[in-house]
Amino acid sequence: MRRVIHSTVVVSAALCAFHGANALAAEKITILVGGMNKLIYLPPKLTENLGYFKDEGLNVELQSQQAGVDAENELLAGAAEAVVGFYDHSIDLQAKGKEVASIVVFGLVPGAMEMARSDVAGQIKNMGDIKGKTLGVTGLGSSSSFLGQYLASRYGLRTTDYSILPVGAGNSLIASLKQKRVEVAWTTEPTTSLLRASGDARVLVDLSSVDGTKAALGGLYPAASLYVRRAWMEAHKAEAAKLARAFVRTLQFIHTHTAEDIAAKMPVDYYGGNKALYVQALKASLPMYSPDGKMPEGGPETVLKVLSGFNPNIKGKHIDLSRTYTNEFVNQVK
Structure with missing residues (x-):
């Protein structure tokens, strides 16, 4: 009889362990990142390497995508729970009848530059000079x-006045310039520093600093953020709060450590074979990171103004900005 009872207990324990493992697997949170090695999207990998996800009891899997728009499509298809991409997608999607919300803001500015190929830089003095030329972007429908x-529209250009070519980021973007497939391209660090160091491209518009962004766009342009489907957020408030705590802790780490300290926590292959250049680019990028993950005042209005400036799907439409982001979770972080 004891053998029977013992066997029953063992089997029951095994079944509980099996179901427990399945439950744990079901709780995995997949976060898609629009280019993991870009400095604008540094927080996710840094958070993972610092162990902050584990500290919150989160089972997070990070996956990299070439462009934020690719990650957005995967999110809407239900292939992921969250995306680290630009906040402006929240507004663009609301205009299309789909609701996502930013729950942590990483970047107060885009952290990017429009760069002109060096051999044509003398002919292209501003974005109005790209008429008849090709503009390189990370992906069609991307924030880039x-x-x-928008920057071209400020000079009276229509989208039919120039071509747009998706060229990705990093090495593929650099190749598009060297192969002369584009005259102007959108780049972020550390690619920006690599292009400037090699002399392959020159800065046309600087959106990597607060001053440069305000001059070009008229205000702060909250960019890199963690956004989720609003329905998921409403049903997973505990998980959303844990993600917010982990990421705000990372932002605090960024603002209390040197660029060298931060670089030491990142994968070696992110350096592109030049750690000194990576550290230099990171040092220049530190001011763009939010100190607390909150949406900056006036930021959503600037983004809506920019998108309305060229996008017929948004221009004239009522957009409820209050549903495109929330500070609910970052406000809980001490």
Whole structure:
């Protein structure tokens, strides 16, 4: 009889362990990142390497995508729970009848530059000079295409006045310039520093600093953020709060450590074979990171103004900005 009872207990324990493992697997949170090695999207990998996800009891898997728009599509298809991409997608999607919300803001500015190929830089003095030329973006429908189109529209250009070519980021973007497939391209660090160091491209519009962004766009342009489907957020408030705590802790780490300290926590292959250049680019990028993950005042209005400036799907439409982001979770972080 004891053998029977013992066997039953063992089997029951095994079944509980099996179901427990399945439950744990079901709780995995997949976060898609629009280019993991870009400095604008540094917080996710840094958070993972610092162990902050584990500290919150989160089972997070990070996956990299070439462009934020690719990650956005995966999110809407239900292939992921969250995306680290530009906040402007929240507004663009609301205009299309889909609701996502930013729950942590990483970047107060885009952290990017429009760069002109060096051999044509003398002919291209501003974004109005790209008429008849090709503009390189990370992907069609990406934030890089949003901002590129807006900057060109300020000079009276229509989207039919120039071509847009998706060239990705990093090495593929550099190749598009060297192969002369584009005259102007959107780049972020550390690619920006690599292009400037090699002399392959020159800065046309600087959206990597607060002053440069305000001059070009008229205000702060909250960019890199963690956004989720609003329905997921409403049903997973505990998980959303844990993600916010982990990421705000990372932002605090960024603002209390040197660029060298931060670089030491990142994968070696992110350096592109030049750690000194990576540290230099990171040092220049530190001011763009939010100190607390909160949406900056006036930021959503600036983004809506930019998108309305060229996008017929948004212009004239009522957009409820209060549903495109929330500070609910970051406000809980001490």
